[in-house]
Amino acid sequence: MQSRKIRFSHNKKKKWPMIVTVLVGAILITVPTIWIGLHDWNLDESLIALSPESSQNEPIPEPQDSSENDSIAVEEKPVSPLEPEETEELEEEPDELQESPTPPAEVPENNGYIPNQTLPDVPTIKNGFIIANKKNPLPSDYNKGEDQTAREAFDKMAAAAKVDGFELFAFSTFRSYERQVDLYNQYVEKDGQAAADRYSARPGFSEHQTGLAFDIGEVNFEQHWASSSFGETPAGQWVAQNAHLYGFIMRYPLGKEEITGYMHEAWHFRYVGVVPATDIYTNKQTLEEYLDL
Numbered sequence: 001m002q003s004r005k006i007r008f009s010h011n012k013k014k015k016w017p018m019i020v021t022v023l024v025g026a027i028l029i030t031v032p033t034i035w036i037g038l039h040d041w042n043l044d045e046s047l048i049a050l051s052p053e054s055s056q057n058e059p060i061p062e063p064q065d066s067s068e069n070d071s072i073a074v075e076e077k078p079v080s081p082l083e084p085e086e087t088e089e090l091e092e093e094p095d096e097l098q099e100s101p102t103p104p105a106e107v108p109e110n111n112g113y114i115p116n117q118t119l120p121d122v123p124t125i126k127n128g129f130i131i132a133n134k135k136n137p138l139p140s141d142y143n144k145g146e147d148q149t150a151r152e153a154f155d156k157m158a159a160a161a162k163v164d165g166f167e168l169f170a171f172s173t174f175r176s177y178e179r180q181v182d183l184y185n186q187y188v189e190k191d192g193q194a195a196a197d198r199y200s201a202r203p204g205f206s207e208h209q210t211g212l213a214f215d216i217g218e219v220n221f222e223q224h225w226a227s228s229s230f231g232e233t234p235a236g237q238w239v240a241q242n243a244h245l246y247g248f249i250m251r252y253p254l255g256k257e258e259i260t261g262y263m264h265e266a267w268h269f270r271y272v273g274v275v276p277a278t279d280i281y282t283n284k285q286t287l288e289e290y291l292d293l
């Protein structure tokens with residue numbers, strides 16, 4: 001009896017450490033569970049919230065705005081040129097997706113624009129040529145539609161190309177100011193302003209608003225429309241070598257990015273008339289150089 005009593009009381013004493021252990025264990029399990037539960041059962045978030053710098057980590061850092069960072073804009077670039085083509089408007093305007101995926105290394109500050117420049121009331125005209133470039137925008141209400149003389153010249157060129165086996169098509173010509181607002185905003189939203197400025201004109205600055213710019217491609221070779229690869233196709237080479245005979249110039253030639261403000265566009269031609277076009281072609285000039293702008 002005696003010995004049992006002793007054993008009993010001995011056992012009772014031993015129970016306290018056990019209760020403490022169970023309680024501590026319960027706390028160890030319950031507290032983290034509640035903590036994680038408070039963070040939507042997201043383990044990463046719960047751990048971040050525990051760290052001393054949690055207040056800084058709270059907002060998950062967004063990628064920096066590409067308009068302030070050239071290198072980011074450059075990295076994003078390759079994604080852009082063709083994707084917009086798959087959106088609704090592509091049908092009529094594959095143009096904007098334009099600009100080749102390789103941005104020029106020497107991009108001028110402001111991408112060639114004069115900071116805070118506002119649109120004028122009248123267009124800039126030099127030696128009879130209406131100008132639309134990054135330094136000479138058009139009035140927002142300049143809205144004459146596609147130029148008839150340019151269309152007739154294009155049709156003549158297309159007829160000549162057909163004889164040589166190429167079926168040309170102008171997939172984008174006149175674009176209104178409002179249309180350019182929509183397009184440009186889409187590209188800025190998608191790629192950031194710095195990147196968008198390299199392949200799409202700001203509203204009022206697009207040569208398409210003059211009605212004299214024709215984006216040219218070959219029927220059944222839509223994969224080369226608004227792509228630098230057009231310049232490597234036989235049709236693209238035909239246009240490059242013959243457009244001046246019909247009054248068109250390749251407006252953004254390779255190697256002239258700093259002068260024109262745009263990357264090379266093998267598909268974008270501007271009507272200037274046969275004599276000026278032939279001069280510009282022969283002297284390997286841009287419109288800016290020809291007019292001394």
Ligand SMILES: [Zn+2]
Nearest residue numbers: 095213215268
């Ligand atoms: Zn164009």
